[in-house]
Amino acid sequence: MTERTRTALPAASLDTLFRTARTYNAFEPAQIAGEVVRELYELAKWGPTATNSNPARFVFLTTPEARARLSPHMSSANRARTLAAPVNVIMAYDLNFAEKIPFLFPHKPEAAAWFARPEAAQEAAFRNGSLQAAYLMMAARSLGLDCGPMSGFDPQGVNDEFFKDTSLRANFICNIGHGTEENLFPRLPRLPFEEACQIL
Amino acid sequence: MTERTRTALPAASLDTLFRTARTYNAFEPAQIAGEVVRELYELAKWGPTATNSNPARFVFLTTPEARARLSPHMSSANRARTLAAPVNVIMAYDLNFAEKIPFLFPHKPEAAAWFARPEAAQEAAFRNGSLQAAYLMMAARSLGLDCGPMSGFDPQGVNDEFFKDTSLRANFICNIGHGTEENLFPRLPRLPFEEACQIL
Numbered sequence: 001m002t003e004r005t006r007t008a009l010p011a012a013s014l015d016t017l018f019r020t021a022r023t024y025n026a027f028e029p030a031q032i033a034g035e036v037v038r039e040l041y042e043l044a045k046w047g048p049t050a051t052n053s054n055p056a057r058f059v060f061l062t063t064p065e066a067r068a069r070l071s072p073h074m075s076s077a078n079r080a081r082t083l084a085a086p087v088n089v090i091m092a093y094d095l096n097f098a099e100k101i102p103f104l105f106p107h108k109p110e111a112a113a114w115f116a117r118p119e120a121a122q123e124a125a126f127r128n129g130s131l132q133a134a135y136l137m138m139a140a141r142s143l144g145l146d147c148g149p150m151s152g153f154d155p156q157g158v159n160d161e162f163f164k165d166t167s168l169r170a171n172f173i174c175n176i177g178h179g180t181e182e183n184l185f186p187r188l189p190r191l192p193f194e195e196a197c198q199i200l
Numbered sequence: 201m202t203e204r205t206r207t208a209l210p211a212a213s214l215d216t217l218f219r220t221a222r223t224y225n226a227f228e229p230a231q232i233a234g235e236v237v238r239e240l241y242e243l244a245k246w247g248p249t250a251t252n253s254n255p256a257r258f259v260f261l262t263t264p265e266a267r268a269r270l271s272p273h274m275s276s277a278n279r280a281r282t283l284a285a286p287v288n289v290i291m292a293y294d295l296n297f298a299e300k301i302p303f304l305f306p307h308k309p310e311a312a313a314w315f316a317r318p319e320a321a322q323e324a325a326f327r328n329g330s331l332q333a334a335y336l337m338m339a340a341r342s343l344g345l346d347c348g349p350m351s352g353f354d355p356q357g358v359n360d361e362f363f364k365d366t367s368l369r370a371n372f373i374c375n376i377g378h379g380t381e382e383n384l385f386p387r388l389p390r391l392p393f394e395e396a397c398q399i400l
Contacts, residue, residue: 006378008344009216013209017342018246034399041397043218045390050351052388058397066400104389127330134334142217144208151250178206188252189304190245197241197258199234200266
């Protein structure tokens with residue numbers, strides 16, 4: 001059994017993860033090493049998913065050629081910043097994720113049947129694939145990197161270009177790198193506790 | 201403009217967030233103070249959402265009376281652990297989140313119209329509400345707390361009990377507290393990098 005620390009993170013870590021983290025529109029041009037990409041996943045993979053289903057699939061675009069395949073499918077507002085980022089991640093999920101349940105949930109392989117209906121598979125893949133995409137962004141910030149997530153793109157175009165004849169579907173796109181203050185807007189407000197939360 | 205640290209978190213923080221964190225089935229009985237609940241949100245709220253839409257709504261159940269309203273709607277496997285946890289969070293989202301876009305995205309209030317179609321609102325609320333639920337779980341771990349997320353419940357029952365005649369919808373349920381090793385299973389495997397990721 002693993003040792004638990006059960007102490008809060010240092011204040012500087014809370015800043016890095018949440019309080020001073022920003023969505024960056026521009027990044028330093030330096031490449032992100034393949035080992036760092038791998039480390040991102042090796043952290044994010046530990047985040048919880050229903051039935052340990054792990055439906056997320058991550059496609060890391062690290063070359064100009066790969067970015068050129070993505071850029072026509074980005075909205076015009078997002079295209080230039082996507083081409084300029086060191087890494088674009090296609091945050092995707094696999095509609096056939098249940099095929100891996102016998103490996104991932106070995107004490108109850110019959111749980112794969114819970115996702116037999118296409119609607120159930122789609123809902124679980126979208127929910128848990130989104131959770132895992134958030135874990136990947138938090139992992140990036142944990143490693144001192146910055147993120148620029150974007151929903152402004154043509155999912156059908158990305159699916160046709162990268163996932164044709166497969167069960168993978170694009171969820172959203174995220175640039176990753178070391179952010180710069182270029183085109184960094186003042187921080188937008190958040191909802192006060194009373195508008196977003198209830199304590200019962 | 202905020203100062204950036206751009207350094208990786210200490211290894212112990214990576215352990216707390218990812219590497220040694222577990223989904224707990226049992227928790228110490230001590231209550232979680234209201235200020236801690238508030239701090240959870242005050243960290244999680246900074247996570248990114250599309251169009252800064254912040255569609256998540258969090259309902260923290262902290263009393264036996266509130267837990268008793270939830271428990272009939274949990275699956276039988278999840279009921280006892282839900283009643284025993286110090287806090288249950290209904291991770292929800294608001295289908296009418298776009299009403300707050302003029303406050304949250306003040307430089308472009310007309311972006312609210314992007315979510316006028318019910319299908320577009322549902323998809324954005326589900327995606328971004330799930331991201332925010334993940335941020336809340338990471339915030340809990342950041343504060344030295346543990347999580348026990350569960351999808352095994354009756355969403356319609358929870359919606360009728362807590363959100364009747366509103367635009368809020370339950371996404372999933374998460375217990376929060378200080379985890380104990382009671383009923384803690386050996387850790388389940390994760391997909392190797394090569395099965396979950398591509399580098400292009």
